[in-house]
Every structure is written in C-alpha cells, then in structure tokens.
Amino acid sequence: MKITGADVLISSPGRNFVTLRVRTDEGLHGLGDATLNGREKAVAAYLSEHVVPCLLGRDASRIEDIWQYLYRGAYWRRGPVTMAAISAVDTALWDIKGKALGRPVYDLLGGASRDGVLVYGHASGRSMDEAVNEVGRYIDLGYRAVRAQSAIEGLAGTYGVGKGKDNYEPAERGAVPAETVFATRPYMDQVPRLFERIRDEHGWETELLHDVHHRLAPIEAARLGKDLESCRLFWLEDAVACDNPEGFRLIRQHTTTPLAVGEVFNTVHDAKLLIDEQLIDYLRMPVCHGGGITHLRKVAAIADMGFVRTGFHGATDLSPVAMAAALHFDLWVPNFGIQEYMRHSEETDAVFPHAYTFEDGYLHPGDAPGLGVDYDEALAAKYPYEPAFLPVARLADGTMFNW
Ligand code: KDG
Ligand code: MG
Numbered sequence: 001m002k003i004t005g006a007d008v009l010i011s012s013p014g015r016n017f018v019t020l021r022v023r024t025d026e027g028l029h030g031l032g033d034a035t036l037n038g039r040e041k042a043v044a045a046y047l048s049e050h051v052v053p054c055l056l057g058r059d060a061s062r063i064e065d066i067w068q069y070l071y072r073g074a075y076w077r078r079g080p081v082t083m084a085a086i087s088a089v090d091t092a093l094w095d096i097k098g099k100a101l102g103r104p105v106y107d108l109l110g111g112a113s114r115d116g117v118l119v120y121g122h123a124s125g126r127s128m129d130e131a132v133n134e135v136g137r138y139i140d141l142g143y144r145a146v147r148a149q150s151a152i153e154g155l156a157g158t159y160g161v162g163k164g165k166d167n168y169e170p171a172e173r174g175a176v177p178a179e180t181v182f183a184t185r186p187y188m189d190q191v192p193r194l195f196e197r198i199r200d201e202h203g204w205e206t207e208l209l210h211d212v213h214h215r216l217a218p219i220e221a222a223r224l225g226k227d228l229e230s231c232r233l234f235w236l237e238d239a240v241a242c243d244n245p246e247g248f249r250l251i252r253q254h255t256t257t258p259l260a261v262g263e264v265f266n267t268v269h270d271a272k273l274l275i276d277e278q279l280i281d282y283l284r285m286p287v288c289h290g291g292g293i294t295h296l297r298k299v300a301a302i303a304d305m306g307f308v309r310t311g312f313h314g315a316t317d318l319s320p321v322a323m324a325a326a327l328h329f330d331l332w333v334p335n336f337g338i339q340e341y342m343r344h345s346e347e348t349d350a351v352f353p354h355a356y357t358f359e360d361g362y363l364h365p366g367d368a369p370g371l372g373v374d375y376d377e378a379l380a381a382k383y384p385y386e387p388a389f390l391p392v393a394r395l396a397d398g399t400m401f402n403w
Contacts, residue, residue, distance in 0.1 A: 001059065001060045001100065002025045002057055003055045003056060003058050004024060004056070005022075005023045005052075006021065006022045006023065006051075006089075007021045007023070008020060008044045008048050009021060009375065009380065010040060011351065011380035011381070011383045011384070012383045012384060012385050013347035013350065013351040013379070013380060013383040014316075014346075014348040014383075015169060015316060015317065015345070015348070016035065016037075016040050016388055017033070017040075017351075018034040018035045018044050018047075018088075019031060019032070019033060019034065019035075019088075019319065019321060019375055020032040020034050020088040020089065021375065022060065022089065022096065024096060028060075028096050028100055029096065030060075030097075030099070031091070031092055031371065031373055031374075031375055032092035032095070032288075033087075033288040033318060033322035034084055034087070035318065035322070036080055036081060036084045037170070037317035037390055038177070038389040038390045039081065040385070042081045043088075046081050046082060047089075050085075051070060051085050051089060054070070055089065060093055060096050060097075061096075061100070063294055064294060066089065067089075067090055067291075067292065067294040070085075070086045070089060071086055071291070071295075078267050078269070080266055080289060082266075083289060083290070084266075087287060087289060087290065087291055087292040088288065088292075090291070090292025090293060090295070091287060091292050091293060091325045094293050094325070094370075094371070095370040095371045097370075098371065099369045104328060104365060104370070104372065105328035106365060109293070109297065109328065109333075112331045112332065113331065113332055113333070113334055114331060115364075116360075116362030116363065116364050117327050117330040117331055117362055117364065118144060118339065118361065119143070119338065119358070119361065119362065120147050120209055121145070121147070121341060121342070121343075122138075122167065123137070123138050123146050123147065123148045124161045124162055124168050125149075125150045125151065126150075126151045127150065127151065127153075128190070128193070128194050131149065131198075132198055132202075134148075136201070136202055139206055142361050144205075144360075144361035145206065145207035145209065145361070147208075147209040147211060147340075148194060149161055149168075149210065152182075152183060152187050155183060156180075157180040157391070158180070158187075159182075159211075159213045159215070159393075167343055168316075168342070170390055170391070171388040171389060172388060172389065172391060173387065173388045174389065176389065177390060178391040178392075179391065180392070180393045181393065181394055182215055182402075182403075183395065183396055184215070184216065184395075187215070188216070191210060191224060191228070192227040192228055192231070195208060195231040195233070198231075199231050208232075208234060209235050209260075209338075210233060210235075211237040212224070212237060212238055213238050213403070214242065214403075215401070216239055216240055217240065217247075218240050218247040218249075218250040218251055221240050221247075221251045222250055222251045222253070224236065224239070225251060225254065225255030225256075225257035225259075226254055226255045228255075229255060234258065235257075235281065235311065236257050236258070236259055236260070238263070239251055239259060242261050242262070242270075245270075245274050245279070248280060251279075259279070259280045259282070260280065261274065261282075262280075262313075263286065263289070263313035265283075265284075265289075265290060266285070267295065268295070268298060268299045270285075271303070274306075274308075275302055275303050275308050276306060277306075278306050278307055278308070281307075281337075282308065282309055282310065282311035282338070283300075283303050283310055283311065284313045284340075285299060287322060287325040288318055288321075288322035288325065293328075293329060296329065297333075300329075300333050300334075300335060303335060304334060304335040308335070309335045309336060309337030309338075310335060311337045311338045311339070312326045312330065312339055312340060313340055314326060315342050316344055316345070320344060320348065320349065320354045320373050321371065323341075323344075323354070324354055324372055328371065331364070339363065351375065351376050351380045351383070352375060353376065354373045354374070355368040391403055
C-alpha cells in the first residue's frame with residue numbers, strides 16, 4: 001500500500017488545530033494530530049516543506065522504518081516542532097494499518113489490558129469557593145479523579161482558571177501573547193488550603209490532582225509537596241521547570257506526594273534521568289508530542305522499569321485525533337496510570353466525529369477500525385485559522401517568569 005499524498009489541514013473549530021491526513025493508493029487514509037499550541041504554523045510548514053515530500057511513494061505499512069527515516073535520518077533531531085510532525089505521521093500510519101486490517105489500534109498493540117481508561121477532569125474556579133463547588137460538579141458528572149486549580153486570591157488570570165463557565169482554554173486569540181502575573185508566596189499558601197477544603201467537603205474517595213505548571217523552584221516544590229501530603233493527592237504536576245530534571249532529586253528527598261511531569265517532553269531522552277533515578281511517578285508525554293505511538297511504546301517500556309506509569313497530557317489543544325490515539329494506547333499499555341480528559345467544545349467535536357465514549361469516570365476508544373476518528377473537511381472550512389498564543393507570565397515587579 002503506497003502513500004500517494006498527505007494534506008496538512010489547519011482549522012479553528014473552537015480553537016486552532018493542525019491535522020495531517022495521509023492518503024494511500026488503496027483509498028484508505030489515516031489521521032494524525034500535528035497541533036502545537038501557539039506554534040501551529042511552524043509544524044504545518046515543517047510537514048509541508050520537509051516531511052510530506054519524503055513520504056510520497058513509501059509503503060504505508062512500514063511504520064517503524066518511516067519513523068526511523070524521519071527521526072534518525074534527520075541531522076537536526078528532537079524538539080517540539082520536529083517531534084509533533086513525526087508524531088502526526090506515525091499516528092496517521094497506525095490509523096491506516098488498523099483500517100487496512102479491520103482492527104482498532106489497541107488490538108494491534110497487544111489488545112486491551114483493562115476495560116476502560118480512568119480519566120481526570122478539570123475543576124477550576126476564580127475563587128476557592130468556586131473551585132470547591134466545581135470539584136463537586138465533576139464528581140456528580142461521574143468523574144473518579146479531578147484536577148483542581150483556583151485563581152490566586154488578589155491576582156487575575158492565574159494558570160488553569162477559565163474566564164467564564166466554559167472549559168479552561170489557555171490560548172488567547174490575538175497577534176501577540178497576553179501577559180499574566182504570578183506570585184509564589186500566596187500561591188504556595190493557598191494550594192494546601194484549597195485541597196483541605198476539597199477533602200472536607202467532598203471526602204476521600206475521589207482522586208485529586210494539581211498542576212503547578214512549572215512555576216516553583218525545587219525547594220519550594222518540596223515544601224508544597226510536604227504541605228499537601230495529608231490531602232493524599234494522586235499527583236502534583238510539573239512542580240518545577242522541567243528543562244532541569246536534576247531539580248527533582250531535591251523534591252523527591254522531601255516529599256511522598258507523587259510527582260508527574262513531561263507534557264512538554266518530546267523524546268525518551270528528556271525523561272531518561274527521571275526514570276533511571278525513579279524521581280517521578282507518572283510520565284505525561286502524549287502521543288502527539290512524544291514521537292507518536294511508535295516512540296511512546298518504547299518510552300513506556302523504559303518507564304515501567306523505573307516504576308513510572310503513564311499519565312498522558314489531554315488538554316483541549318490536543319485534538320480528538322490525539323485523544324483517540326492516547327485512548328488506544330492507554331487501553332493497552334501495561335503500566336497505565338491515568339489519562340487527562342478536558343472536554344472539547346461542541347464545534348471541535350462536530351469537526352472531529354469520534355468513536356470514544358465516557359462512562360462512569362472511564363473513557364473507551366471504541367472498536368472501530370483504526371483510531372475511530374474522522375475529519376469533516378467541509379465543516380472545518382467554516383472555521384479558518386486565527387492567530388492565538390499561550391500567555392506569558394511576569395512577577396509583580398515585572399520580572400519575566402515561567403508561565
Ligand atoms: O498548551 C498548553 C496546555 O496544554 C497546558 O497549559 C495544559 O498544563 C496543561 C495541562 O496539564 O493540561
Ligand atoms: Mg500540565
């Protein structure tokens with residue numbers, strides 16, 4: 001089965017997405033998500049200019065060889081743009097293989113290891129009261145695990161907090177990134193109080209998670225982890241900026257709160273030290289940024305040796321194609337931990353009709369051949385790309401900081 005073409009499709013149904021559609025001479029096509037939030041056009045250009053021409057005429061069934069060609073064959077390796085592009089090609093080829101064989105992708109990986117994929121939803125509030133109530137709303141919706149974020153008292157625009165009742169959406173439309181303010185001290189004081197209130201009001205059955213979003217120094221993260229121990233979190237995420245993995249050594253010495261990291265990683269090399277030294281508990285590299293299914297199955301095997309489980313990123317900037325690919329992987333992978341699930345808008349769901357379903361706190365990818373996701377090109381044409389960026393952050397005195 002030869003690859004005859006590939007289309008780089010950019011649309012904005014609710015938010016911007018880049019979708020790769022690989023076509024074959026047997027009439028089958030496969031989809032991959034190539035969205036990199038706020039950097040969409042960079043990945044689209046890398047695909048159109050440097051990847052798609054190299055795919056034409058290749059055998060679509062040779063997934064591993066094509067992965068090695070795109071990764072090992074390139075002198076300039078790694079990095080989010082390159083790896084998002086490779087991931088999209090890889091995902092599309094697994095979709096094609098599943099369709100060609102008439103089997104869902106999870107079956108090609110080794111079959112289901114569980115009946116459903118435990119997911120966590122996002123509760124956030126512009127005040128602590130609102131965040132506590134939102135956790136209750138998610139429990140009522142059937143979620144067994146909930147991430148909780150609240151605005152820092154006295155500060156507008158904290159990470160993780162939506163503007164209105166809608167799902168939190170971090171990218172903002174505009175020509176340049178919006179600016180936000182962060183303050184370490186009030187943040188660190190407030191988070192343990194938030195989780196104490198959630199435990200008081202909603203009990204101990206629900207798994208609770210929190211995302212620091214790269215904003216603490218190792219010693220600060222160590223203290224926050226310690227302060228949260230009595231609330232028994234499922235995980236504390238991205239406690240420090242993860243370009244310096246050695247920082248996790250210090251955090252690990254001080255706290256038993258489980259640690260998750262990796263949504264911005266893109267190859268196993270980003271995670272190797274953390275796995276080898278058992279400095280983390282969950283790895284968040286998703287299929288669409290972590291080299292596709294082909295690379296992630298190796299990463300997961302290496303992680304398993306270090307007692308690390310998966311906990312894939314699944315925010316709204318990962319399209320339903322990425323979500324479906326994640327769910328097939330999650331249903332199979334032996335060392336599965338949890339899957340993030342931030343519901344997409346109705347516009348997004350309409351452009352990407354999908355087979356995955358939510359029930360009783362679990363998602364299932366469905367049994368359609370391949371990934372079980374489509375792309376409605378005619379509908380997508382009604383939503384043209386609009387520039388949008390992730391915000392940047394400063395401290396109160398104007399110093400640039402990690403967002
Ligand atoms: O594009 C960036 C978002 O996906 C990220 O800020 C969301 O940290 C995030 C999460 O854990 O979902
Ligand atoms: Mg995160």
